[in-house]
Amino acid sequence: MSQYEPQKTEPEIYRLWxxxxxxxxxxxxxxxxxxxxxxxxxxxxxxxxxxxxxxFVTLQDIMIRYKRIKGFKALWLPGxxxxxxxxxxxxxxxxxxEGRSRFQIPREQLYQEIMEFTLANKKVMESQLKxxxxxxxxxxxxxxxxxxxxxxxxxTFEKLKNDGLLYRGKRxxxxxxxxxTSLSDVELKYEERKSPLYYVKYDxxxxxxxxxxxxxxPETIPADVAIAVNPIDKRYENFIGxxxxxxxxxxxxxxxxxxxxxKDFGTGALKITPDHDKADEEIFGKHPEINKESKPxxxxxxxxxxxxxxxxxxxxxxxxxxxxxxxxxxxxxxxNVEFAPAGIDENYINNAALCYKCxxxxxPLNLANQWFVKMTxxxxxxxxxxRDLAVRAVKSGKIKFIPKRFEKIFFHWMANIKDWNIxxxxxxxxxxxxxxxxxxxxxxxxxGQWPFAALMSAKKDDFxxxxxxxxxxxxxxxLLFWVARMIMLGLYATGKVPFETVYLHGLVRDxxxxxxxxxxxxxISPLEMSEKYGTDAVRMSLVVGxxxxxxxxxxEDKIRGYRNFANKIWxxxxxxxxxxxxxxxxxxxFAKKSRKNNALKTEDKKxxxxxxxxxxxxxxxxxxxxxxxxxxxxxxYFWHVFADKIIExxxxxxxxxxxxxxxxxxxxxxxxLKKTLIxxxxxxxxxxxxxxxxxxxxxxxxxxxxxxxx
RNA sequence: GGGCAUUUAGCUCAGUGGUAGAGCGCUUCGUUCACAUCGAAGAGGUCGCAGGUUCGAUACCUGCAAUGCCCACCA
Numbered sequence: 001m002s003q004y005e006p007q008k009t010e011p012e013i014y015r016l017w018x019x020x021x022x023x024x025x026x027x028x029x030x031x032x033x034x035x036x037x038x039x040x041x042x043x044x045x046x047x048x049x050x051x052x053x054x055x056f057v058t059l060q061d062i063m064i065r066y067k068r069i070k071g072f073k074a075l076w077l078p079g080x081x082x083x084x085x086x087x088x089x090x091x092x093x094x095x096x097x098e099g100r101s102r103f104q105i106p107r108e109q110l111y112q113e114i115m116e117f118t119l120a121n122k123k124v125m126e127s128q129l130k131x132x133x134x135x136x137x138x139x140x141x142x143x144x145x146x147x148x149x150x151x152x153x154x155x156t157f158e159k160l161k162n163d164g165l166l167y168r169g170k171r172x173x174x175x176x177x178x179x180x181t182s183l184s185d186v187e188l189k190y191e192e193r194k195s196p197l198y199y200v201k202y203d204x205x206x207x208x209x210x211x212x213x214x215x216x217x218p219e220t221i222p223a224d225v226a227i228a229v230n231p232i233d234k235r236y237e238n239f240i241g242x243x244x245x246x247x248x249x250x251x252x253x254x255x256x257x258x259x260x261x262x263k264d265f266g267t268g269a270l271k272i273t274p275d276h277d278k279a280d281e282e283i284f285g286k287h288p289e290i291n292k293e294s295k296p297x298x299x300x301x302x303x304x305x306x307x308x309x310x311x312x313x314x315x316x317x318x319x320x321x322x323x324x325x326x327x328x329x330x331x332x333x334x335x336n337v338e339f340a341p342a343g344i345d346e347n348y349i350n351n352a353a354l355c356y357k358c359x360x361x362x363x364p365l366n367l368a369n370q371w372f373v374k375m376t377x378x379x380x381x382x383x384x385x386x387r388d389l390a391v392r393a394v395k396s397g398k399i400k401f402i403p404k405r406f407e408k409i410f411f412h413w414m415a416n417i418k419d420w421n422i423x424x425x426x427x428x429x430x431x432x433x434x435x436x437x438x439x440x441x442x443x444x445x446x447x448g449q450w451p452f453a454a455l456m457s458a459k460k461d462d463f464x465x466x467x468x469x470x471x472x473x474x475x476x477x478x479l480l481f482w483v484a485r486m487i488m489l490g491l492y493a494t495g496k497v498p499f500e501t502v503y504l505h506g507l508v509r510d511x512x513x514x515x516x517x518x519x520x521x522x523x524i525s526p527l528e529m530s531e532k533y534g535t536d537a538v539r540m541s542l543v544v545g546x547x548x549x550x551x552x553x554x555x556e557d558k559i560r561g562y563r564n565f566a567n568k569i570w571x572x573x574x575x576x577x578x579x580x581x582x583x584x585x586x587x588x589x590f591a592k593k594s595r596k597n598n599a600l601k602t603e604d605k606k607x608x609x610x611x612x613x614x615x616x617x618x619x620x621x622x623x624x625x626x627x628x629x630x631x632x633x634x635x636x637y638f639w640h641v642f643a644d645k646i647i648e649x650x651x652x653x654x655x656x657x658x659x660x661x662x663x664x665x666x667x668x669x670x671x672x673l674k675k676t677l678i679x680x681x682x683x684x685x686x687x688x689x690x691x692x693x694x695x696x697x698x699x700x701x702x703x704x705x706x707x708x709x710x
Numbered sequence: 711g712g713g714c715a716u717u718u719a720g721c722u723c724a725g726u727g728g729u730a731g732a733g734c735g736c737u738u739c740g741u742u743c744a745c746a747u748c749g750a751a752g753a754g755g756u757c758g759c760a761g762g763u764u765c766g767a768u769a770c771c772u773g774c775a776a777u778g779c780c781c782a783c784c785a
Contacts, residue, residue: 480780555734
């Protein structure tokens with residue numbers, strides 16, 4: 001008849017905790033000495049929280065509550081991220097719905113509008129974090145656009161500049177034509193696409209011959225400055241140093257040799273187009289003998305524009321221009337049929353670089369005034385490059401990854417890392433402090449400084465007290481975007497690692513292993529689930545079976561199962577309370593008296609010992625970040641040992657006439673209940689605290705700062 | 711092309727050098743007793759495939775297959 005109703009009590013319990021002040025480590029009782037710090041990955045303030053957020057809230061709150069109960073000065077510092085590009089994209093979609101466009105809105109106004117949007121979202125987010133039980137210290141909450149955070153970001157920028165780790169250049173960047181901004185290498189996704197390979201003949205008058213180049217981008221031919229072949233390629237020995245004629249504008253271009261050219265690909269001859277290809281740009285830079293200036297033929301809207309372009313191509317979009325260029329070459333008999341039918345290999349497949357947000361094909365373009373951070377060069381007077389700092393910290397074990405296999409991915413990325421373009425041509429973000437552009441920083445440049453920037457700007461001495469932090473818990477999908485950058489920038493700016501352990505969780509999947517997304521309609525809202533089944537049930541469903549690094553599968557059925565568990569706890573506790581001695585005021589005195597009476601049966605002692613053993617095992621799991629295992633053990637113990645066996649077998653004793661034996665049974669039940677409530681608290685904080693408050697306890701302590709049963 | 715991982719009951723996942731575990735689901739029975747958001751009993755697996763190491767392998771090694779992920783300037 002009696003059922004637990006979390007909806008009614010959870011918000012009340014949260015207020016009780018907040019009122020106590022214990023979320024703030026400075027307010028914890030004296031026994032809390034050593035600090036334990038987790039910086040919350042600031043959620044993007046551009047929409048409601050989803051299950052991915054609920055996972056991090058659950059895992060981090062478990063860590064924090066566990067350590068707090070264990071007697072640590074536990075700090076969980078909450079924050080919100082302005083999330084530059086991400087938020088701007090969300091906002092642009094909103095504008096689109098309203099029939100407006102970012103390009104028609106003055107920059108300052110756009111900034112203000114996005115700011116209002118973000119602050120409104122931030123507020124919603126905060127209340128949702130509370131609803132999920134996050135025991136973070138709201139007195140230290142930070143926003144990535146707080147003035148004192150921006151100040152720190154600028155300081156790091158200056159330091160990089162002074163150390164010679166920053167340069168500003170005209171360089172090929174990844175340009176998203178739709179969003180009108182450059183993107184860093186990690187902001188691209190790749191897709192295999194059919195991309196016809198054209199075999200184009202370039203005349204070489206000096207030799208009365210021609211050289212054939214294989215290209216997927218004939219529309220860029222007017223921008224060619226050279227042709228490159230491999231020096232060991234016998235076929236082209238005589239061509240090196242001679243001039244070829246550009247088939248689309250008749251300009252003379254030099255044939256050079258470079259050993260990066262793959263002689264086995266295509267014809268072994270590569271056209272060099274420095275304005276529209278990163279690799280070509282590099283080769284161009286290495287060859288001063290190329291006596292031709294590089295000029296672009298594609299503009300920032302992805303259309304043909306520039307000198308020396310055939311008139312038919314001007315103004316066409318890249319794909320249209322490609323068709324047209326192919327026609328011109330064909331009509332002029334410039335396609336070499338020797339290598340493929342009609343001179344075109346239609347089945348050639350390559351990886352197209354796409355904008356990770358909108359899927360538009362990335363246009364490699366040359367953009368001036370872009371800031372790049374050097375990843376592999378040593379700073380002035382310094383010993384280690386940013387890359388080396390990070391790699392050394394992980395290799396030496398100063399930073400540990402859970403699971404460990406992510407270290408390999410990390411090293412692999414670091415080994416091949418390129419300089420980092422931190423300029424973005426969008427309105428929403430931290431303005432880069434220079435005079436030449438209106439550009440803003442890549443969000444990851446500022447969030448890469450988050451652990452120290454948040455602590456330095458929160459409260460006086462926080463940095464000294466809480467840095468380096470203990471655990472960085474976040475999604476494995478942002479290992480390279482964020483974690484890697486935090487390690488580099490944290491070490492560089494402070495000389496210390498930003499955190500000692502990196503715990504990475506996977507991506508939430510639905511029961512069919514699909515990613516959850518709005519467009520698929522398979523999204524489960526953690527807030528809705530909380531309303532329906534209680535936050536504790538949601539949290540348990542997100543931790544049991546969720547091993548680090550692998551993708552957890554979440555379904556409403558699973559959540560319902562843990563709602564049943566919460567109800568089980570509720571009723572078991574009710575049973576124990578109902579069977580306590582009448583008018584019991586102080587359980588501690590009762591426990592003391594019971595121990596003195598020494599009426600425990602062998603079976604009682606055995607039960608208490610079994611609990612102690614389970615607690616020990618489970619504690620070990622907690623210390624090893626095996627929360628999935630700890631949670632499962634608790635679940636099993638509470639339901640199938642305590643409720644099914646111990647409570648059941650106590651019934652005759654509680655109803656019997658032997659008062660001493662009855663008292664012993666009461667004592668054992670109460671003891672097990674108390675201890676399991678503490679053990680369960682990190683996982684299911686609301687129901688455990690709720691029950692705790694109904695136990696006749698003279699001390700009237702909060703469960704959240706009770707002592708862990710050792 | 712290079713790398714990382716996964717493969718155990720219908721589903722989601724643990725696990726260990728000594729002939730397999732949990733939850734959900736399923737079957738049968740029960741229940742005015744704290745709880746039907748319940749209880750009891752039960753069915754169900756040649757631990758991806760093929761070799762090897764071993765007294766013994768699901769576990770360690772090798773190869774293969776399927777699946778997933780990451781990285782990459784073959785134009």
